[in-house]
Amino acid sequence: VERTLSLIKPDGVERNLIGQVLSFFEKGGLKIVAMKMLHLTKAQAEEFYIVHKERPFYQELTEYMASGPIVAIVLEGENAIAKCREIMGATDPAEAAEGTIRKTFALSKGENTVHGSDSPESAAREIAFFFSELEIC
Ligand code: ATP
Ligand code: MG
Numbered sequence: 117v118e119r120t121l122s123l124i125k126p127d128g129v130e131r132n133l134i135g136q137v138l139s140f141f142e143k144g145g146l147k148i149v150a151m152k153m154l155h156l157t158k159a160q161a162e163e164f165y166i167v168h169k170e171r172p173f174y175q176e177l178t179e180y181m182a183s184g185p186i187v188a189i190v191l192e193g194e195n196a197i198a199k200c201r202e203i204m205g206a207t208d209p210a211e212a213a214e215g216t217i218r219k220t221f222a223l224s225k226g227e228n229t230v231h232g233s234d235s236p237e238s239a240a241r242e243i244a245f246f247f248s249e250l251e252i253c
Contacts, residue, residue, distance in 0.1 A: 118196040119149070119252075121242035122204075123231040126184035129153070133221055134187055137230060140217050141191055144203040150190035150243075150252040158182040164245055167238075173226065180226055188246040197239055200232040 124137050138148065156164065161178040168174050191200055205216025207228060212219035222228040233239035243252070 117192055117194060118236070118239075119190055119192045119243060120197040120200045120233045120239045121231075121246065122189045122191055122200055122233075124187040124189070125227070125229055125231060126180065126186060127223055127227040128221065128229040129185050129187060131221070133229065137217055137221070138189070140203050140220075141189070141200065144199060146191040146193045146196055146199060146203070148189055149192045150247050151187065152246065152251075153185055153187050154246075155185045156182045164242070176226060190243055190247060190252055197233055197236065201234070204230045204232050 122141065124134055128134065128137055141148065158178060161181040162169070162174075165174065165178055165181070168177065171177075193199060203217060205212030205218035205222075207218070208225045209218045209222035209228060212222065217230050218228050222230075233242050
């Protein structure tokens, strides 16, 4: 089985969507094997999104991700990385498929409610960023 890292971003926590977002993942067949709420500093958000440091939206993105509490979740299941991204939908809610988290809840391309790892390498790095092996069930 595969593991992936998902985040409920500040707009999701702020709008009381934690339970509903978790339901999308659970109904989609993914198992929650670790979870915590935290508030990233700007420096921590920059480190988490370091792969995007040359992108024009890097400052906006990292300021936003440090603007309020988030929920970090480890999801487990067959093809968890692809399945999580399918359940989330496209980055831009205007392009996201019906029935996805982002189509249902996202406000914009930036405030798009959730994050999901995009490869086995990024999943391993992102899970280790938030959790020790002891914290994962
Ligand atoms: P994520 O990595 O959050 O799961 P993603 O893989 O669909 O989303 P990326 O291209 O990795 O999208 O971008 C990371 C995040 O940066 C996006 O989720 C979004 O919040 C933000 N972002 C991406 N493109 C833009 C943009 N053009 N303007 C503002 N924010 C953006
Ligand atoms: Mg991404």
